Amino acid sequence: MLKRIGLFGGTFNPIHKGHIKMAEAARKEYKLDVIYFIPCGIPPHKSKKDLLPAKLRMKLLKEAIKGKKYLKILDIEIKKKKPCYTVDTVRELFVGIGRDQSLQLYFLIGQDEFEKLHTWNRANQLAKMVVFLVLPRSAKKIKIPKVKNLKWFKVHTKLIKISSTEIRRNKL
Secondary structure, eight states: OOEEEEEEEEOOTTOOHHHHHHHHHHHHHTTOSEEEEEEOSSOTTSOSTTOOOHHHHHHHHHHHHTTOTTEEEOOTTTSOSSOOOHHHHHHHHHHHHOOOTTEEEEEEEEHHHHTTGGGSTTHHHHHHHOEEEEEOSSSSOOOOOOOTTOOEEEOOOOOOOOOHHHHHHHTO
16 A cells, blocks of 8 residues: 655744644645654755744644644754755655655645755755645746656645744744
8 A cells, every 4th residue: 555655844933833734735635644844954045043943943843733643743854963955854764764666755845945946956856756745825826847857736725824934023
């Protein structure tokens, strides 16, 4: 039987109900067995200026998924003391869990990041390992990045007008 695993990477700076609702929508629509949130310790493409401490982001993430048995956390990137690239994390997971034909990895990604995927470190290699589930951020049509081996689907859900940036600005 095919095991369908979702990976949801990000800084989660902080996690909010939009992240959870999008993960739940993706899990339901694409019949994922589990979704692993993978908080980034040191994001390679974001300013560290507004970055909440990793311990606090982990604590908030644990609270946000409490009681949801199909949502879990992998702290693989938080534990590293250097910037991590998604392609390396996914490759490490493949080695850790083995790569057999009964496993399919899906990577949850916001529309804004998906449209910039061609700028990611070794995006073509990453696209060989996962199917992207794109979480809409606006009503605009999704622009497909030029990445070889790209497999993707849109998550059909209501738009949630909330962002971590706005939460930090309002200090909520």
